[in-house]
Amino acid sequence: MTTLRQALALRSWRAVRLLAGPAGEAATAALRRVELIADVRAPVPTDLQGALLAVAGEIDRDDWHLDVLIRRTAAGGAAGLLIAGTGPIGTAATVVADRLAVTILGTDDPIAGAVALRVHLAQPELERARWVTAVADAVEGAGDTVDAVVTGAAAVLDRSIWLVDSGGNVVVGPTSHPPDPPESAELAAVLAAPESATVGWVLHEVATDHPRGAYLMLRRREHDELAPARAALSVLAVAIAGRLAVQRLSSERDARQRMSLLAELLQPGGPVDPQLPRRMLEQGWRLDGYHEGIRIDVPAAADPVALRPEVLRAFADAGVPAQVVEQGAGWAAWCTFADLPAPKQREAHASAVRRVQWLLRARLPTVMGVGSLQPGAEGLVRSLGEAGDAAKIAATRTAGGHLVQVDRLGLSQLLLAWTRTETFGPAASSLLTPLQDEPALLATLSAYLEAQSSIAETAAILGVHRNTVTARISKAVELLGIDLGDPDERLAVQLACRSVLAQR
Amino acid sequence: MSVSTVGSSRLYPADLDRFLRGAALLGSGGGGEAALFGARLVDQLPSDGLELVSMAEAVAAGLGTVAAVGMIGATSVLTEKLPNGNEIAGSVVAAERWCGRRIDAVMPVEAAGVNAILPVLTAAQLGLPLVDADFTGRALPRFDQLSLVVARPQLLRSATLAQPGGQLLVLDKCSPAELERAVRAYVGHSGGWAGATFGPFPLGELAGAACEGTLARALALGGWLTAEALERLDELAGAVLARGRVIEVVRSQGQQFTRSSFAVAAADGALLRIEAENEYVAAIRDGLPVATSPELICVLDRRTAEPIAVERLRFGDDVQVVALTGPPWWRAEARRLAAVGPRAFGVDLDPVLLSQPGRERDAVDPVASTGERR
Incomplete structure (x- = not known):
């Protein structure tokens, strides 16, 4: 909102002088419009609320007409009066101006002054229009993806724009430096208090049925007004909501296709449709080669269709090429190898899959079961069955990061059965007594031993730093007084960990 | 005779x-x-x-x-x-x-x-x-x-x-x-x-x-508008437009007669502008016309109640400005009023008459009487 005082500071109003009436702090009446009349004898509008009354013609500065004009300016509720000429006005008019609290300004060209002020007052609207038009154009020219729309809008506005979820996680937007990606904590703080003007953000909710919600955030520059940015984001939000809806629609259609295809494949007695192999190929699924089934379960409240992109991203980030199909309360996924992979390669792959689970658990309470490598179409069905069983076991296994790989299940089940005997149980408890009050140490030690004494692996599973794992292991070793280099001792401790954790 | x-x-x-x-x-x-x-x-x-x-x-x-x-x-x-x-x-x-x-x-x-x-x-x-x-x-x-x-x-x-x-x-x-x-x-x-x-x-x-x-009427007016009555004038009848000092005097040559404009800073803070030719023609209080010809606008010495003529009013004079009802003959018809209203003296205002003879005090500034702007 512009005040008379601010107007006087405008560059386009350099020629305007204060002649009489309230000035400085007092001249804070809000200016919204300019009323221009020809001369002192012209009729004065009766409603001048929020207006500057500008008189184009010459005015006798000692004349009673000026008094009457001041009077009408005051009666109409105008913010001020702009007259021709910058010379001082008469004593009488000065008294009247002070008395009626009318600020009188003078300039050699009142019409130019009025026009300049009108332009200035229209500036916010112009700015808004500029932003909205720019975004509309960007949306028009951008592709069908949300990423393209957000990136396009950010480019035309020359501002950083992010699409984030309610947790402050960046869904779309620059993540490299520059342009200075925000911390998710920072985004979360803005989401919590969207109206706080000090944070330098403009926030707009995107209408979506996504479980985590979606918000557009724009980082304001120092002199950015709020209104234009808000208007621009509201336009962008509508465009994004539209694309999200289309995306959702198409992904649901795809999901239905995938799900029915998988259901046919898994049908007891084998597939009946002779076209099935062709349809699977169209989906990009290979039946030949070796398959490793992976079952990911999530709580029933989660929407597997909506969350599938996150699962895909986790696989991609971990470098695991996999097919992912919505199935029940979770996903059926599998990796296909053309040939039976070498042990070293399988080891790397297993580690990558563990990383997938770790990445997923950062956001979702997932449980993962991994089947064994099996050849051919029947092999895929069998491996997926194993994965399902493994997932059920993983649901109760915290030590492995809710991940069970069926390759190791046979041995572990055997050992587990033994460690639960009445003789071993108390012995295991007494062996681990020093760690009784250190659950973190026990969990870390257990995970470390499960991860084949790999510090990096353990860190990945627990989601802590490697150094933390090293420190905890050293402390646990010190407390227990054992040597993990000794295979006998290591085995004993690992079994004890299994036993103790199983008892809990 | x-x-x-x-x-x-x-x-x-x-x-x-x-x-x-x-x-x-x-x-x-x-x-x-x-x-x-x-x-x-x-x-x-x-x-x-x-x-x-x-x-x-x-x-x-x-x-x-x-x-x-x-x-x-x-x-x-x-x-x-x-x-x-x-x-x-x-x-x-x-x-x-x-x-x-x-x-x-x-x-x-x-x-x-x-x-x-x-x-x-x-x-x-x-x-x-x-x-x-x-x-x-x-x-x-x-x-x-x-x-x-x-x-x-x-x-x-x-x-x-x-x-x-x-x-x-x-x-x-x-x-x-x-x-x-x-x-x-x-x-x-x-x-x-x-x-x-x-x-x-x-x-x-x-x-x-x-x-x-x-x-x-002259005999009657001179009888009651005395120095003693001056301070009680509100109760007596005519509208007191201002009591105060003349702070501005501007004289210029008009078409036929000399034009004068006076500003009186009233003791109550108001500013009274008086436009004059040979006579006082219009009084404008804080930008609001409050009395014009054919009403009588009289500028009196505040101490002696002596009327001060247009050509003798000076900067710094301590005065009381009073409006009295003009001749009934002029007020009776619009055509008569037009001949002696302010426009007849080159002051482009409509005639402002005191509301009723005998109730002249009503013609006070409606804005000033509320004390505040708006």
Whole structure:
């Protein structure tokens, strides 16, 4: 909102002088419009609320007409009066101006002054229009993806724009430096208090049925007004909501296709449709080669269709090429190898899959079961069955990061059965007594031993730093007084960990 | 010759002071200095007073013709070019001789300021009855602002002018505009002022074309608007527009007369602007017109209650500005009002009249009375 005082500071109003009436702090009446009349004898509008009354013609500065004009300016509720000429006005008019609290300004060209002020007052609207038009154009020219729309809008506005979820996680937007990606904590703080003007953000909710919600955030520059940015984001939000809806629609259609295809494949007695192999190929699924089934379960409240992109991203980030199909309360996924992979390669792959689970658990309470490598179409069905069983076991296994790989299940089940005997149980408890009050140490030690004494692996599973794992292991070793280099001792401790954790 | 009718007013020598003050008030800042002929009038007034004969009484008494008398020209020159005291009487006699008819009575042309006094003097000198009726009811500067010209212009055909040096000028068979042009031209080139006689007019034909009772009003006004009454004026009647000091005086040459603009900083904080020609024409309080001609706007010395004329009002004067109801004759019709309203003086305002005679105090600034802006 512009005040008379601010107007006087405008560059386009350099020629305007204060002649009489309230000035400085007092001249804070809000200016919204300019009323221009020809001369002192012209009729004065009766409603001048929020207006500057500008008189184009010459005015006798000692004349009673000026008094009457001041009077009408005051009666109409105008913010001020702009007259021709910058010379001082008469004593009488000065008294009247002070008395009626009318600020009188003078300039050699009142019409130019009025026009300049009108332009200035229209500036916010112009700015808004500029932003909205720019975004509309960007949306028009951008592709069908949300990423393209957000990136396009950010480019035309020359501002950083992010699409984030309610947790402050960046869904779309620059993540490299520059342009200075925000911390998710920072985004979360803005989401919590969207109206706080000090944070330098403009926030707009995107209408979506996504479980985590979606918000557009724009980082304001120092002199950015709020209104234009808000208007621009509201336009962008509508465009994004539209694309999200289309995306959702198409992904649901795809999901239905995938799900029915998988259901046919898994049908007891084998597939009946002779076209099935062709349809699977169209989906990009290979039946030949070796398959490793992976079952990911999530709580029933989660929407597997909506969350599938996150699962895909986790696989991609971990470098695991996999097919992912919505199935029940979770996903059926599998990796296909053309040939039976070498042990070293399988080891790397297993580690990558563990990383997938770790990445997923950062956001979702997932449980993962991994089947064994099996050849051919029947092999895929069998491996997926194993994965399902493994997932059920993983649901109760915290030590492995809710991940069970069926390759190791046979041995572990055997050992587990033994460690639960009445003789071993108390012995295991007494062996681990020093760690009784250190659950973190026990969990870390257990995970470390499960991860084949790999510090990096353990860190990945627990989601802590490697150094933390090293420190905890050293402390646990010190407390227990054992040597993990000794295979006998290591085995004993690992079994004890299994036993103790199983008892809990 | 005397006319005896019950209820008529009389002007006694003892009433002279208040009569002079009343005449000055009716001048609304113009009309010349009434007190100038005060001393002379004391000598001339009969000790049992002079009767102010109303029009009805004059007609009833069978008076046939009346001459309207006064001085014409710049009143300020009266003190430089002194009168011999017989100019107007001389012009009456000349008019009688020119038209060959007896003049039965005299009346003022303009019963305000010095022109309220001179007809009384003339009546006393000539021993003629003084009819209390005039053509202005207050001070007004031009011939087209005479009630006779507004109502019955065909009656004003002649004027007889007399100068202190004895020169006489008789104008006849002229329209009022021609008469004014000729008179002004003559006066302007022959010393600034002249004693004048208009008419004679048949008394019966003046009904409805003259302001009646103005001399009596002068007597009454001068009686109550005294220094003692000044501070109680609110209760008395007329609207007090401002009490304060003159803070600005601007004088400029207008089309015909000098234009003046005064600003009075009122003690209550308001600013009163007064626009004037020969008389005070309009009063504008804080940008709001509060009184205009034909109402009387009087600027009084705050200490003595003496009216201050337009040409004598100075920066720093401590004054009280009062508005009094103007002559009823002018207020009666829109056409009459137009002839004497502010626009007739070049002030482009609509006439602002005090609400009701006798209830003049209502005409106060509605904005200022609420104390606040809006």
